[in-house]
Amino acid sequence: MKTDKILLDHGSGGKISHRMTRDMLLPVFNNPILAQLNDGAIFELNGQRVAFSTDSYTVDPIFFPGGNIGELAVYGTVNDLAMCGATPMFLSVALIIEEGFPIEQLEAIIAAMGQAAEHAGVSVVTGDTKVVPKGMADKIFINTSGIGVIPDHVDVASHKALPGDAVILSGSIADHGVSILARRAGLSFETSVQSDTAPLNHMVAAMCAVGRGIHVLRDPTRGGLGTALNEIAEKSAAGIRIREDRIPVKPEVAGLCELLGFDPLYLANEGKLIAFVAADDAAAVLEAVRADRCGRDAAIVGEVVADHPGKVFMQTRIGGTRIVDMLAGEQLPRIC
């Protein structure tokens, strides 16, 4: 059934979001930098390679276990820049606030943004605030944009995965997605799962310092690990094989996913990365990831193969094989 209205599916980060970007945005803003469709734009300014990225944050609830919309907005853009291989430097912050929003909560959000910026080592150098009449926005929306410079020896992009590359995952998946789900209005589950929201730029800097063979960096946010791997397989025209038993999933995350019929492969992460690294460098890079506070559970979860270009396969825990497809739309809890 075709639709003439925007549905929530259009924002899910899956196939339907991609289709909207491809069919509606790309033809209008047609240029080679945008066409790369990386986490951020990469281009040269006066001989210096620069990464530039933007993201808007509309998370509901705005306060969730492990963080709030403020630090998410800072870390999100910092991480998008880091995934371009850049050292994030300057951020802009724009706030759209609903009339009647408690000042105390706004202060808490801004304080969290300040701490996050300090933690990530970036400066917020410009910004904007708008207040809209009650009901015209849901509490608060935040947009951040950021600029970073890319060191000379770093050259990553999602089309650069090569057969033989090891796939490194920096830790457990779906923590953020589950922490948000568990806090959503109407869902009264008690869970100890905290969002994993964290800056990844320090980890990336450490990785790039030890390994020149890093080909792809990606933070599997909206759409989760499954969608991110599919995008890389497609852009690199390479096959990816992963092993289910190597992918860390916290027991409480697995439990809630099972209950609701969700696949953790497609739930959001906000402080995890995947790296495609030449086999020779994989051990050193993995060690650098593990040395970071957010990367202790890192593991090599798979490899790039010459077979089945564009497709992701997973060896299941019982030793079977299955395809991992891209998420089609928003995941919906099931009825049993």
Add this chain to the structure above:
Amino acid sequence: MSIKHIEEYRDSTLARQLSEKIRRLSRRKIRLMEVCGTHTVSIFRSGIRSLLPETISLLSGPGCPVCVTDQAEIDAFIELARQKDVIVTTFGDLMRVPGSASSLQRERAEGRDIRMVYSTMDAVGLAQQNPGRHVVFLGVGFETTAPTIAAAILTAAGLKLENFSVISAHKVVPPALEALMTVDGARIDGFILPGHVSVIIGLKAYRPFFERHRMPCVVAGFEPGDILQAVAMLVEQFETGRPRLENAYPRAVAQEGNLKAQQVLTQVFQIGDACWRGIGRIPDSGLQIRASYAAYDAGRRFALHLPEPKTPRGCACGEILTGQKTPPECALYKKVCTPIDPVGPCMVSSEGTCAAYYRYHYDELEAQS
């Protein structure tokens, strides 16, 4: 049950032992139907097919509640959402199911108040918080969910809530097995019976069906080890020519089932005929709200004027739900019908056969292995 305990059923050693046993036992071609959508998804997700010999075909049955919800029922849900001062509450799966002319998801984008809930009790709570509006819960599901919906109705009755009701499209499983036996092209040699449903109704509920048809039947849990165990038992019954009704999920399923849940169920619901999408009317296969709880029956409270339902042309949902076809044999599959633009409900629900095929099935995989 602890996670650790579940891990045992996901163990690769156990899986290998069971798949070797199945390979040893299986001589003749056998067609086994997993009735339950959760089984279908587990089979795909764990890659069970890649561990089975060629002699074994697994067919997906009519056990995804969203998939068997009749078009007329979907149209009624949508019509309810259009009523003045009504809040429609539903489990998530239903949002995208196409009715004759719309879907709940599209209605929500049009501004109707449709909310996803995770428990019927949340819908009761919503009614309490919104005394000026009427909250309707869309009751879709099998014996597994029906008792919780019955309990919600009893709670609402206890609270004397006047603004809460349920539209019941609930269905029960055993009569569907009977209906499948009359389908020509299905050629089913054995049933993998649903675990969750059996927790409620017990092994005894299948006894009359089994006695009539002497068909291999095994109740299975949902971990890969559970399913492989059930397949091994079915193959053994089939090869030895001794059909039985067996329980491969004794850690959850008892002979008598959950008597308390059954009692709540029969207090609120009575058995009646029901229309299953793709199959048609099956006698005594539905759950209707009893007259004594008519105040909580949205079907009675709202006079809905529904046009004749328009079933999508070319959609093979019916043949797929009954094991006569697999999704790739449907002309619309992946071409016109995708999870984004689904034609039939089997492509919508995460537990629908077509959606599971779309997400997990890859033809070349078989070619490779």
